[in-house]
Amino acid sequence: MFDMARRTTTPPPEDFEERIVDIDVSSEMRTSFLEYAYSVIYQRALPDARDGLKPVQRRILYSMSEMGLRPDRGHVKCSRVVGDVMGKLHPHGDTAIYDALVRLAQPFSMRLPLVDGHGNFGSPDDLPAAMRYTEARLAPAAMLMVESLDEDTVDFKPNYDGQETEPTVMPAAFPNLLVNGTTGIAVGMATNMAPHNLGEVVAAARHLIKKPGASLDELMRYVPGPDLPTGGSIIGLQGIRDAYESGRGTFRMRAKCTVEQITPRRKGIVVTELPYAVGPERVVTKIKDLVTSKKLQGIADLKDLTDRHKGLRLVIEIKNGFVPEAVLEELYRLTPMEETFGINNVALVDGEPRTLGLRELLQVYVDHRLDVVRRRSEYRRRKREERLHLVDGLIVALLNIDEVIQVIRSSDDSAQARQRLMEVFDLTDVQAAYILDTPLRRLTRYDKLELDREKAQLSEEIAELSAILASPERLRQVVSAELAEVAKKYGTPRRTVLLESAGVARTPATSTSLMIADDPCLVLLSSTGLLARTPDAAPLPGEGERAAHDVLVSTVRSTALGNVGVVTSEGRMVRVAVADLPTLPPSANPPSLSGGHPVAEYITLNPGETVVGLGSMDPDSPGLALGTAQGVVKRVVPEYPGNRDDFEVITLKEGDAVIGAVELDSDEADLVFITTDAQLLRFSAASVRPQGRPAGGMAGIRLDGTATALFFGALDPSRPAHVVTVAGSATALPGTQVGGGKVADYAEFPSKGRATGGVRAQRFLKGEDTLLLAWAGPAPAKAVSATGKPISLPDEIGRRDGSGVRLTHTIGAVGGSLGAGEPVERAAPAPEADGTAADELF
Structure with missing residues (x-):
């Protein structure tokens, strides 16, 4: 253990006199704080209004200039620059020096970078690499800051x-x-x-040089507002004017965004520019937090596609059913995509901190530049006068070369030679010394001519510089011309857009206002498998000429924010959001469905599986009716699972398939089967009891032999309807025969009981033994080819069991019509020489 008793202390020397000074603590703290504050204000934090540099920045540029790190030289390690600055000029921490050096090299921080950095100098979100990994040299613009530094300009x-x-x-x-x-x-x-645009600021400075009494409004014609390195938009110009007038003001910065169709099904917001000092990672993080906390709705995905070639690119995918413009306003309100910038123009003027407006800032700079050019002109004139004095001495020596040589040879030493030259040729001490130092090889006849030309040039330059110094107006012209040359060489177009106002009310948006209106609509499925919706839920007209893809296989009523079910031949129903579907604009004659999207973009089909119809997901609907190829009919109870998007609506027997699915309007509707042996059965939907999803249905039509059901649908018996059948040979390859077609009035077919055989719908002629196509639906019936090209049907005949007439084009599908469109190809019976079309069938 340490023995406290054995501790000894060294006694003070005999001549030591203890002195204790009593001071006032408050006075000492006040004095120390003022000294500290003075040091921070003048030596660290505030820039000089003349060159816009803080002391550390000025020392960095000066040291790099002294080290010869010009733009045409190679880069050197930043640690070398930092060490030179710290050791010679800035006795502070290396971190502060390196941070200042990095900012001078960042294009997203400086509108005109002064340091050319090589390596990782950071981003708005990330710190730069350590100084031992990065390299730097002066940028071309930095040479404008240090030029003429050796000409006694400062x-x-x-x-x-x-x-x-x-x-x-x-x-x-x-x-x-x-x-x-x-x-x-x-x-x-x-x-x-x-930051501001170089060209605009120079234009304002030149205007102030030309008109020293220029007002703020005149200067703002040249400098309308800041020009930020990262672009974007500035909203609200009143704050900018306040700052230009008083030195203090605020404005709002916004990201540059566009609403684009980023996928065939969805729109998105593409961000290409962000507010000043805001990085993409900060925006991405904020958006993710808002979506996770459910404070922001309508965003499906967010991708950062930024790279070195295309620059900033944030893609914000918007959910269908939401208005992209409304979501964008919420992003502006809740994220850093809109930020406020507070201007506080405090700078040192004659060593005193002052708050300056635009005019004062320009005036301080113009005065400084006038002083620099004046001092530079005085320096250059002085140097040229000194050189002219020497040239005059050399010319005298050349004109009297023999005498000069004789005087020098006859002198005892250089001091005597200089003195005798001054006496004999009336020279000054400087001229005589220069003549003695000049090699004899310079004293030739050719050098005499060169000296004469140099003398003339020096005299001209001295006269020009004297004129500049003698005329304040001429001095201002020189400064203005030099500024114009700088703007021409280094000026760039404006990046930031200035807007008087955002043009929208800045009120918090609710999830309802972000979404599209839940208006009624009609979801449509064309014969070529295109899905779309119309904003108008009224029945679609079917009169007039038609365009491609306008034949409907199935329609169902819904709302813009609702869901519909796509029914497949395997008895599956797949949920599809109506908002995902393209919208056909409403009109008196609805347009073609060619603007729809293929159903394959919304659901995945198994090999051999096809889409047979659409169904409503509304639990209050009468329900979905299904018919299968084996004659089974089923009405499905509309109790669909809310947590699944893909489910079965019927249990099929082996080898069976759904051939039709239709949403019933009421129990008074007729259900219709048409078989391949040309039998049509219509019966009331009320005779079919609704069943749950797992049920397999009940007998719908009795089939004879090898016949199968070809069509199943539902009709309103109170509305005009047509039955279209096309007969042909069962042995022919599909799509190779046009067949014989017939259009009959649906009212000609009597209603029968469920599970009966029905009545004949078409009489087969020679070579016909099966129906190739059958359809029953609201009049008028419309036909298309397999590619959706409209084809005209034969005229209606009165007999339900009559034979068909030869068609000239193969019909791919028959259905209801979407409306008017283009002229159609005629598929009427081909006339024969005897005038009877039916003779061709025998």
């Missing part, structure tokens, strides 16, 4: 240890503070300035 001051010097401000050949903006938090104050 003052220099000692560095922190007095061993080096650094510029107090950069020459800045363009208004960097307005172009690139800045952010900084000092003590008791902060700055937040938005």
Whole structure:
């Protein structure tokens, strides 16, 4: 254990005098805090209004310039740059220096980057790589900041240890503070300035140079608002004007979005530009959180397809039934896709923090640039006058070369030679020394001509520079011309769109307002397997000429936000959302169904399985009626499972298949079977008892021999209806014969009891032994080819058991009509020489 008793202390020296100073703590804290605040304000956080740079940024650019890291040189490690800056000029942490260097190289932070970075310099969401992995050099625009730095254009001051010097401000050949903006938090104050377009700012500065008394409204004609590096939109210009007038104001930034058809079935919102300082990962995370918490509805999927070639691309897939524009407004309201930017134009002017408007910012820069060009002109004139003085001495020496040589040879030393040259040829000390230092090879006749030309050129340049210095107006013209050249070389088109207002009311949207209206509609299935819906639930007219794909196999009433069932030949019903279906615009004559989508896009069919009809999912409907090839009929109780999208609605016997499915309007409807041996049976739907989904149905029609049911449907006996049959040979290959067609009035067929054989629907002629096609439905009947091309049917005959007439085109399907369209091919009987079409059948 440590022995406390053995501890010893060294006694103070005999001449030690203890001094304890009593101070006021509040006074010491006040003084220390003010010193700290002064250091933060002037040496770290606030930019100079002249060059728009903070001290650390200025030191980075100056050090890189001194290191020779020009745009035409290779990149060097950022750690080398940081070390040079920290060791010579900025005695602070390397992290702060590297962070400033990174921002100068980020194109999403700077409107005109000043550092050309090589490597991972981060993104709006991610930090950059460590300085040992990245490289940098000055960007071309940075050369505008440091040019003429060696021509006495700005003052220099000692560095922190007095061993080096650094510029107090950069020459800045363009208004960097307005172009690139800045952010900084000092003590008791902060700055937040938005980037602007170089061409617009230069135009305003040139206007101010030409008209020093220009008003803010005049300047805003050139600078209407910020131009953010990431593009997007700015909503509301009043806040921008407030900032330009007083130095403080706010505006709203919005992402650039478009509503596109991203898949054949769904629309989506494509985001290509985000607000300033907002990254895609931040937006994606926020949207996912809102969807998970059910605060935002209507979004089905979200993909970030951003890459280096196409740039930013966020694809937000919208659920069917939701209005994309309404969902987009909610995204603006709830996510960083819309952000507020608060302008606070605080900068150092003559070493004092000031809040500046647009005019003051431009004026400070213009005054600085005028001073830089004036000092540069004075420096250049002084250098040219000094050179002209030397040239004059050399010319004197060349004109008297022999005497000069004699004087030099006869002198004891260089000091005597310089003195004698000054006395003999009336030269100054500088001229005489220069003549002595000039090699003899320079004193030729050719050099005399060169010196004469150089003298003339120097005299001309001195006169030009003197004219600039003598005329303030000429000086302003030079500054304006140089700014115009900078804008021409480095200017880029505006990226940010300025909008006076969003054009919509900014009120929170409910899930109902996000969704489309749940209006009544009619879901349609064409003979070619196209699905669509109409916003008008009224019965569709069937008169007039028709267009392709307008023959309906099945129709069912629903609502825009409801569901319908697609019934297949295997007895399956697959749920389909009505909102997923394309909408046919309403009109007096409904258009073609060619704008529909194939049913295969909504359900997956097994090999050999076909779609036979549509059914309503409404539990209050009369129910679905099914008919099978073996003559079975079934009415399904509309109690469908809510947690399944695919389920059975009938249990089929082996080898049987559903041939028709129709939604009943009432129990008074007729159910109709038509068989391959041309028998038609109609009976009341009330005679069929509704059954549950697992049931196998009951006898519908009695079949003879090898006959099978070819058609099943339901009709309203109070409405006009047609029966269409096409007879042919059972031994012919499908689709190779046109057959004989007949159209009869449905009223000609008497009603019979269920499970009976029915009555004959068509008399077979020679070569005919089966029905190729049969249909019964509301008049007028419409026919199409297998590809949906409209075909005209023969005229109606009065006899229900009459024979058909030869057709000229093969009919693929018969059904109800969607409406008017194009002229059709005629499929009427082909006339013979004797004038009788029926003779052709024998």
